[in-house]
Amino acid sequence: MANESERREQILELVRRQGFASIEALAQKFQVTPQTIRRDINDLCRKALLRRYHGGAGLPSSVENLAYQTRQVLHLAEKRRIARLVAEHIPDAASIFINIGTTTEEVAKALMEHQGLRIITNNLNVAGMLAGKADFQVIVAGGIVRARDRGIVGEAAIDLIRQFKVDFGIIGISGIDLDGTLLDFDYQEVRVAQAIIANSRKVFLAADHSKFGRSAMVRLGHVDQIDALFTDAPPPAPLGDALRAAERELFVAAAE
Known part of the structure; x- marks a missing residue:
C-alpha cells in the first residue's frame, strides 16, 4: 500500500489523466477511507494542485498558474x-x-x-x-x-x-x-x-x-x-x- 506522500502523488497523476476523480473511486482504488481521501484532496487543493468539486476533485484553472x-x-x-x-x-x-x-x-x-x-x-x-x-x-x-x-x-x-x-x-x-x-x-x-x-x-x-x-x-x-x-x-x-x-x-x- 502506498504511503501518504506516494498516494497523493498518484491521486494527482490520476486526476491529470482523467480530468476528474470521485472520492468514492479513489477510496476504492487506494483501499483507504473516504475521509483519508478528503484529507489528501484538501492538502492538494491547499497547494493549488487540484480543485475541489462536489464528490471529488478536478484540475485547477487552465488560465491561472500556481503561486510563485x-x-x-x-x-x-x-x-x-x-x-x-x-x-x-x-x-x-x-x-x-x-x-x-x-x-x-x-x-x-x-x-x-x-x-x-x-x-x-x-x-x-x-x-x-x-x-x-x-x-x-x-x-x-x-x-x-x-x-x-x-x-x-x-x-x-x-x-x-x-x-x-x-x-x-x-x-x-x-x-x-x-x-x-x-x-x-x-x-x-x-x-x-x-x-x-x-x-x-x-x-x-x-x-x-x-x-x-x-x-x-x-x-x-x-x-x-x-x-x-x-x-x-x-x-x-x-x-x-x-x-x-x-x-x-x-x-x-x-x-x-
Whole structure:
C-alpha cells in the first residue's frame, strides 16, 4: 500500500489523466477511507494542485498558474537535478538567454561554477544571482516588472532580446501537452519566450515531470522548436513519440 506522500502523488497523476476523480473511486482504488481521501484532496487543493468539486476533485484553472511561492518549493529536488544536468551541457564562455521560472532559476544557480558566461535575462531573480560573479556579464531586459515573481515582460523586453543571437536559450514552461504543444498561462511571458527561441542557436527546455499533460491556456509553440528537453522522468508515451518524430533530444536527470 502506498504511503501518504506516494498516494497523493498518484491521486494527482490520476486526476491529470482523467480530468476528474470521485472520492468514492479513489477510496476504492487506494483501499483507504473516504475521509483519508478528503484529507489528501484538501492538502492538494491547499497547494493549488487540484480543485475541489462536489464528490471529488478536478484540475485547477487552465488560465491561472500556481503561486510563485508554491512553485519555488514544488518538486524542488527534481528541479535541482534537472538544473545540474542542463549546466553540464553549457560550456564556459557561452552566451545564454534565461527566462522566467523557478526551474530556470535553479539552472542559474547551477551555472555559478562556470566561467565567462554572458547572460541575457528577463528574470530579476536570475540577474541578482549571476550578477555577483565577477567574470559574468549580465544584461537585463527592460519592461514591466511583475511583483509576484520579479519577471520582466512587455514590448521593451522583446525588443532587447531581438537584438541578440546567443548560443543557448534556456526556457521553462508551465505545461507540455502530450502532442508536444508547449503551454503557458501568461500571454506576455509567452511572447518573450518565443523571442528567446527565435534568437537562440540551441534551445534547452527544462521541465519537471509534473508539466507533462498539464493544461494551460496560452500556446507557446511545439517541441519541434526546441533542441532538447531536460526533465527528471521519462515522458508519457505520446509525448515521447512527439519528441522522437521531431528528432529532439531527451535528457532525464536520474534520482540520486
